[in-house]
Amino acid sequence: MSLVRFGSRILAAILALSAATASHAGPAGHAFTYQGRLDQNGSPASGSFDFSFKLYASPSALIYLAGPVEVLDVPVADGLFKVKINFGDGMFNGSERWLSISVKPHGAAGYTVISPRQELTPAPYAMSAAEISLPLAQTGDTDAGGFFPTGLLSLTQYGTSNAILGQTSSTGAGVAGYAHAAGGVGVYGKSNVATAGKFENTSAANNSAALYVTSNGTGGAVASVSTGAGSAVAGWNDSGLGHAGFFSIFNGGSDKHAVHAESNSATGAALYGKNTGGGAALMLGAGTIRSPGSGINTPSAIFVHRATASSLSGVSTYINHPMCNGDPWAILFVTYRFSTPGSESVQDWDHVGVWYDSNVNKWAIFNANASDMEAGTAFNVMVIKQ
Secondary structure (H helix, E strand, C coil): CCCEECCCCCCEEEEECCCCCCCCCCCCCCCEEEEEEEECCCCEECCCEEEEEEEECCCCCCCEEHHHHHHEEEEEEEEEEEEECCCCCCCCCCCCCCEEEEECCCCCCCCCCCCCCCCEHHHHHHHHHHHCCCCCCCCCCCCCCCCCCCCCCCCCCCCCCCCCCCCCCCCCCCCCCCCCCCCCCCCCCCCCCCCCCCCCCCCCCCCCCCCCCCCCCCCCCCCCCCCCCCCCCCCCCCCCCCCCCCCCCCCCCCCCCCCCCCHHHHHHCCCCCCCCCCCCCCCCCCCCCCCCCCECCCCCCCCEEECCCCCCEECCEEEECCCCCCCCCCEEEEEEECCCCCCCCCCCCEEEEEEECCCCCCEEEEECCCCCCCCCEEEEEEEEEC
16 A cells, blocks of 8 residues: 555644543543545545544654544545544643644554644644633733734634534623723624624513613714615514514603604605505604704705795795705695794785796795785795605
8 A cells, every 4th residue: 555645734623622532542621623634645535544643842852742642443535534632631731732643544554654743733722621710811912903814712613503602691791892992892793795793582582682782972872884785774573563673762851862864865865764565654653743943944844934025926925945946746735834923923814825836946825815925924834855
């Protein structure tokens, strides 16, 4: 049989928090999983092989620190294999470690030593489960920049389970993150193919929120930004039993809003509602619709129009306002303005109407009794754009 050599590409050498199997020497709790590639005669090997491992302090040390550990009858497919190795307690303390690997076909007489030795870097073997003393508090510095190039603790999960699982059986947090510097982030999630963060309440009997956020400063408890075509905030309810979004202010003396929406877009809306099922796009319960600060020609959808010498034309007074100028499809609601001390007065109790004058591209309010409109008559106007 030709010389069996170990390929130069090491797939992984990572700690596994599991007990050693019967073929591993040493006590349970210190095993790590080693994955490698085995070539035979220049091609990936396949079949059943026996492995023997020794641990050294350097690539050229003559005396090994631990071993040999034999792992027998290991299946190798297309050159790839995976074994668990257990060198016992105290072998991995952060110092340099090198793995010597010997291999032979299963049941053959003698091992062939693979050269060179393979380095076990500190990141894979820094801790085993039995060597962690809780509570654990460590400090360090990683200044490579950004959130993900490196970290004090870096874990990669190639399976379908969690890389990190935090649980609590008391009132504490399963996972807690703190940022003590300006610009820092307590907990950061990022993904370019899936959800960056997910929170679930899996019990119908649990009345707590899946995500609870508080802020004691002047910033928002939640700030959401979208730099693409997606929504900054998207909410939905699949059961139809609850709300897709619920906002409330519990301080009855507060003058703040449960929802505050702003937009600087010339065509988009600060708040948009749509119902494709035939129901209402906007439904109001108790309370009123208010437009605080509305006054004479204020640039809002609700404003006060007061007839002046320049706006009067016989029975009509022309409205000069950006919300409705040049828009014959606008919808106007008009009522008399009965009381604004010192400026407006009502001339009579007759009916009024509105009409659009395409000659001047403005809306006008007219007296239905055909009497001349008087200067100083004031009206509340609400404009709805189509």
